[in-house]
Every structure is written in C-alpha cells, then in structure tokens.
Amino acid sequence: MRDAKQWGARMFTSRQIHHDGLGTLLEAISPDADCLICLDCDALDISQMPAVAYPTPGGLSFAQVTDLIAGVAAKARIAGFAMVEFVPKKDRDGTSAFTAARIAAHVIGHIARQI
16 A cells, blocks of 8 residues: 555545545546546445455445446546456355446446447
C-alpha cells in the first residue's frame, strides 16, 4: 500500500463507501481519464460472493459495484477490466459465478457504449 500511495494511488475502503457513498471515490477520477478497473471479488460481501479466497463480511454489495462501474463509465473511459479471486471450487450453488458473470456483462455493456 505504501508503494501504491507513493505512486499516487488513493485507497477507498468498503467501510468508507458504506458510510460516504460512491461520490468521494468517483470525484477522485479525472474526467475523460482512461481507467483500468481491477475488481477483487473478495471485496464483495460474503452474502453476495461467497466463493472467494477470503470471504468478507461488510464488503460491497452487487449494487454498489455496478453503480461504481456505471459511475466510472459516465465520467471516464473504461480502458480495461480484470476480475480476480473468484474460486469456482467454493461455488456450491453457482451463485458466485452468476454474480461474477453479471458484473462482467455490466462492464462489457459500458465498454460497448464507449465505442
């Protein structure tokens, strides 16, 4: 984290997002920037994404993640997207795969509208 902060990255916790909303985070994005979204599935709440390496109570909701993606797309250009830490072996009923797929579809839709 120290190296990322020295590089100029700003960090936002799920607790901050729950408390303050997405506005502060979205304000940190420069208008018309090229953004790379790297989504660690561990950041989602365990109730919505249980099949991850380190399930997190108090994580982000599906709605918060998709609102964040929409907010980035409205302000900047999504130049790339990566989703990590989904663990299929832990996905007993397919809920996490479905959630991950819906998030990916959401991103693809916003990228398609940018073209």
